[in-house]
Amino acid sequence: MRMNGSMNDLKEEKGTREELRRSQAAPRRSGGWLKRALMVILALVVVLAVVVAAAWKDLSSLDSVRRLFSYNKVTQDEQGKVEMYSFSNDRSNTFALLGDHLIVASTTGVSIYSSSGSVVDSMSVKLTNPAIAVGGQTAAVYDIGGQTLLIYSSSGLVRDMSGECSGNILSVSVNSSDYLALNAEKSGYKSAVTVYDASGEKTFAFNSSEHYVIDAVVMRDCKRMAAVTLGESDGIFADTVSIYSLGSDKADSVNTLTGSLLLSLDSVAGTLSCLTDESLTLFSSDGTLSGSYRYEYPYLRGSSMGGDNYAALLLSRYRSGSTLKLVTVSSDGTEMASLDSSQEVLSMSAAGKYIAVLYSDSLVLYTPQLQEYARLDGTEYARSVIMREDGTAVLIGSSSAWLYIP
Numbered sequence: 001m002r003m004n005g006s007m008n009d010l011k012e013e014k015g016t017r018e019e020l021r022r023s024q025a026a027p028r029r030s031g032g033w034l035k036r037a038l039m040v041i042l043a044l045v046v047v048l049a050v051v052v053a054a055a056w057k058d059l060s061s062l063d064s065v066r067r068l069f070s071y072n073k074v075t076q077d078e079q080g081k082v083e084m085y086s087f088s089n090d091r092s093n094t095f096a097l098l099g100d101h102l103i104v105a106s107t108t109g110v111s112i113y114s115s116s117g118s119v120v121d122s123m124s125v126k127l128t129n130p131a132i133a134v135g136g137q138t139a140a141v142y143d144i145g146g147q148t149l150l151i152y153s154s155s156g157l158v159r160d161m162s163g164e165c166s167g168n169i170l171s172v173s174v175n176s177s178d179y180l181a182l183n184a185e186k187s188g189y190k191s192a193v194t195v196y197d198a199s200g201e202k203t204f205a206f207n208s209s210e211h212y213v214i215d216a217v218v219m220r221d222c223k224r225m226a227a228v229t230l231g232e233s234d235g236i237f238a239d240t241v242s243i244y245s246l247g248s249d250k251a252d253s254v255n256t257l258t259g260s261l262l263l264s265l266d267s268v269a270g271t272l273s274c275l276t277d278e279s280l281t282l283f284s285s286d287g288t289l290s291g292s293y294r295y296e297y298p299y300l301r302g303s304s305m306g307g308d309n310y311a312a313l314l315l316s317r318y319r320s321g322s323t324l325k326l327v328t329v330s331s332d333g334t335e336m337a338s339l340d341s342s343q344e345v346l347s348m349s350a351a352g353k354y355i356a357v358l359y360s361d362s363l364v365l366y367t368p369q370l371q372e373y374a375r376l377d378g379t380e381y382a383r384s385v386i387m388r389e390d391g392t393a394v395l396i397g398s399s400s401a402w403l404y405i406p
Contacts, residue, residue, distance in 0.1 A: 063353070063391040064406075070390070071405050079376055084394075085113045085401040095396050096132040097386050098139045101154045102394070102401060105130040105141045112152055121156030135174030138198070142172045149182065151200070159200050166192050171215045175267060179203075179218040181225060193227055195246060204246040214239065215265040219272070219285050224252070226272050226283075228262050237261055241274060243287045253287025266305045271331045273311060275303055280311055282333055291333020297325055304350035306387065310336060310368050312350040314357075326357065328368050337370040346382070352389030358382055365393060365406060374406035 076082050085102045087093070092107040100115040107130060111122040129144040138158060141150045147165040149172065151158045167185030174180050178198035186192035191213035195204040204225065206216075211229035218225050229240045239262045242251040260276035267273075271290060272283040277300060282290040295315050301324065302314035309331045317323040322344050328336040347358040354373060355366040363376040363385060373391075382395040382402075395402045 067390060067392065067405060071392075074403075074405070076405060079378070080405050081376070081395070081402045082405065083400055084115065084117050084403045086117060087111060087113070087399060087401075089399040092130060094130045094132055095384065095386065095401075096134050096139060097388065097394060098134055098137075098152065099154050100388075103132055103139055103141065103152060105132055110141050110150060110152070112154075112156060114154075120154070121152070123157065125150070131172070133172045133174045133180075135178040135180070136176040138174060138178045140172045140174050140180060142169050144169060144171075147184075151180075161196075161200065164194065164196075164202075166194075170213065173215070173217040173265075175218045175220060175222070177218075177220075177222050179222050181216040181218050183213050183216045183227075191229075193225070195225055197222075204244075206244065206249055211240070214262050217265055217267045217272075218246075219243075219267050220270050221285060222246075224285060226265065226267065228265055228274065230262075239274075239276075241265075241272070241283065241287075243272075243283075243285075255283065255287060255289065257281060263300070264303070264305075268305050269309055269331070271309075273305055275300075275305075275311075280313065280329055280333070282331060290331065293327075293329045293333045293335060296327070296338075297323075302345065302348045304348055304355070304387075306352075307350040307355065307368060308352050310350075312348060312355045314345060314348050326355075326366075326370060328355070328370060336368055339366075339370040347384035349385050349387040349393075351387040352391075354387055354389075354391055354393075356385045356387040356393045358385040358395070363393065363395065363404065365391070376404055 074082050087104050090106045094105045096103045102113045104111045107127055109124040112120045114120050127143040127148060128146050131142055131144050133140045137153055139152050145168050147162055149161040149165060151161060165184050169184050171183040180196045182194045184192055189207045189209050190211055191208045193206045193213055193216045194202060195218055197203050211231055214228045214230050216225060216227040224243055224245055226243050231238045231240055236259050239257045241255045243253045244251055260278040262274060262276050264275045270285050274281045279292055279294045281292045284290050297315035297317045299316040299319055301316045304312045311329045313327045315325045322342050324341045326339040330336050344360040345357060349356045357364050361380055363379045364372055365374040367373050381397050384396045386394045391406060393404045395404060
C-alpha cells in the first residue's frame with residue numbers, strides 16, 4: 001500500500017513539474033510569435049514605403065506602381081530597355097500591338113510574337129499593301145487593293161476571311177468588341193460594307209450604288225455603323241458621314257464635311273472622330289456634332305487616336321521642315337495643350353494617359369497636357385514607336401524591337 005502511495009506521489013510530482021515547464025515555456029513561445037509579427041509588420045512598412053515612393057513619382061496614376069510589380073523580374077539595361085522581339089528586316093514591314101504581342105505583316109507574310117519574343121504563329125502570304133486593324137482581342141491583317149483578310153488573336157490565326165471579300169478591299173476596321181467592318185468593291189455597286197460580329201458571323205450588309213465608301217466603322221455600342229462616302233458639291237470635295245442602325249440601310253443621321261478630304265475614321269469611347277486634311281471633327285454616336293478643331297498649322301504630319309478621350313496631332317507650318325506643333329484635342333474639339341518643336345519627329349503614338357514621340361535621337365513620353373513624363377536618349381536605332389496604356393513604349397528598329405519601361 002505504501003508503494004502504491006509513493007507511486008501516486010511520484011506521478012503527481014511529475015505532473016506538477018510538467019505543468020511548471022509548460023507555464024515557463026509559454027512566455028518564450030509568445031515572445032517568438034511577437035518577434036515574427038514585428039518582422040512581418042516591418043516588411044509591410046518597407047513595401048508600403050516603396051509603393052508610396054513609386055506613386056509619388058507619378059501623381060496622376062498608379063501606373064508606375066503597376067509597372068514596378070509587373071516588370072520586377074524583367075532584366076533591363078541601364079536605360080530601362082528590354083529587347084523583346086526579333087524579326088526579319090523588310091522595308092514593307094507593318095507593325096501593331098495586340099496586348100503584349102507584336103504583329104508583323106509584310107509583303108511576304110505575317111508573324112505574331114509573344115512578350116517573351118517567341119514566334120506564336122507565322123505564315124507565308126502575298127500582301128501587296130499590308131495593313132493591320134487592331135480591336136479588343138483580335139486584329140485583322142489585310143491587303144489594301146487585294147482580297148486577303150486574316151483574323152488573329154494572341155494565340156495565332158483565328159480565321160481566314162479572304163473568301164468573304166466581294167472584291168478588292170478598300171478598308172477594314174475592328175472595334176473594341178471585335179466587330180469588323182469590311183469595305184470592299186462589289187460588282188454593280190460603288191462599294192459594299194459588311195459587318196461581322198466577334199465570332200465572324202455576318203450581321204449587316206450595306207451596298208452603295210451612288211457613292212464610293214471611303215471608310216466604315218462599327219460604333220462602340222455594336223448597334224450602329226458609321227460610313228463616309230466621297231462626293232462633291234459645286235466642284236468642291238464634300239465627304240458625307242452617315243450613321244446606320246445595323247439592320248437598316250436607311251441612315252439615321254447624315255453630316256457633310258465640305259472642302260476637306262477625309263484621312264481616317266475612328267470610333268473611340270463613344271465618339272466618332274473624322275480626321276481630314278484641314279480639321280478634326282467629332283460626332284456623338286447618334287450623329288450630333290460634338291466639336292471641331294481646325295489646325296493652326298496647315299499641314300498634318302501625324303495623328304493618334306488611342307488616348308483616353310483625346311487625340312494627339314502633329315502639325316507642320318510648312319510642307320517640309322521641322323517647324324512643328326504637337327497638339328492634344330479633347331473629345332469636344334477643345335485644344336487641351338500644345339507644344340512647339342524644331343526637332344525632326346519620326347513617329348508618334350498615344351495610348352491611355354501617355355503620348356510617345358520619337359525624335360531623331362530620343363524618345364519622349366508626354367502626358368495629355370504635354371508635360372514631359374519620361375525621356376530616353378540615344379534612340380538612333382529606332383524607326384517608330386508604339387505607346388502602351390501602362391506607360392511603357394515599344395521601340396521598333398529594322399530587325400528588333402525593345403520595350404522601354406520608365
